[in-house]
Ligand SMILES: NC(=O)C1=CN([C@@H]2O[C@H](COP(=O)(O)OP(=O)(O)OC[C@H]3O[C@@H](n4cnc5c(N)ncnc54)[C@H](O)[C@@H]3O)[C@@H](O)[C@H]2O)C=CC1
């Protein structure tokens with residue numbers, strides 16, 4: 585086992601699609617403390633805390649002796665109602681950042697989303713989904729959420745900015761495209777453009793845990809022929825080297841996100 589950090593990494597939302605992709609790729613490279621409100625279905629390979637991300641005491645205890653936090657837990661539905669994103673996503677992220685501060689944890693990696701910038705697509709689709717279109721978002725643009733879920737992700741990025749500027753926390757927000765079993769669908773141009781393969785996802789999170797940076801907002805997609813998110817910042821600041829491309833995906837379920 586290659587442990588690149590002396591202390592464990594707290595992974596919230598560990599049982600979901602993204603969490604499983606991370607563990608599938610770099611599960612052996614760190615000591616993990618998994619955190620999810622749903623109990624594991626099988627015997628977990630790592631320490632597992634069953635609790636809700638809005639439970640401040642539980643989150644503080646879980647963060648007490650870790651070296652970094654990868655924060656995925658939240659309501660991932662683009663159509664999620666305000667009550668849910670306010671509680672699970674916005675206040676959940678503040679709870680995680682407060683816990684990091686209280687425990688002296690230096691680094692938080694946050695699962696942001698393409699939906700934080702969804703309205704940049706509005707006037708440009710479907711052209712921007714095509715490989716001959718050179719429009720790119722690079723992470724320096726202001727958020728333009730496409731829904732309340734996207735608002736909650738933009739709020740998470742802003743919370744991270746505040747905790748960085750006010751308290752010196754190292755923070756990376758990864759605007760994840762789409763990591764879903766069965767993706768990228770061949771006939772869905774947008775899905776092709778924003779595909780993130782599980783192994784590229786694990787590698788990108790590894791870079792977020794290992795690289796030297798202060799505050800970053802990067803896009804989390806594979807090196808797809810179709811793309812409207814720039815990978816430049818993830819490559820330059822974090823050393824991201826994606827290996828997959830939706831145009832070359834052959835339907836391999838392992839690459840696409842599992843069964
Ligand atoms: N899968 C994707 O394509 C994308 C995912 N994301 C973000 O990545 C993160 C993970 O998403 P997925 O793995 O796809 O979702 P998922 O629904 O597969 O997994 C989310 C996990 O978080 C847990 N969870 C949810 N609310 C919780 C709470 N209040 N307390 C504790 N645990 C809670 C769930 O039990 C679940 O295991 C989310 O924040 C989502 O918004 C962002 C962009 C794209």
Ligand SMILES: O=C1O[C@H](COP(=O)(O)O)[C@@H](O)[C@H](O)[C@H]1O
Nearest residue numbers: 660661662697698699761762764
């Ligand atoms: O943030 C997210 O984005 C993905 C992709 O969005 P979609 O509009 O193409 O479905 C979504 O599948 C995922 O649930 C969500 O968390």
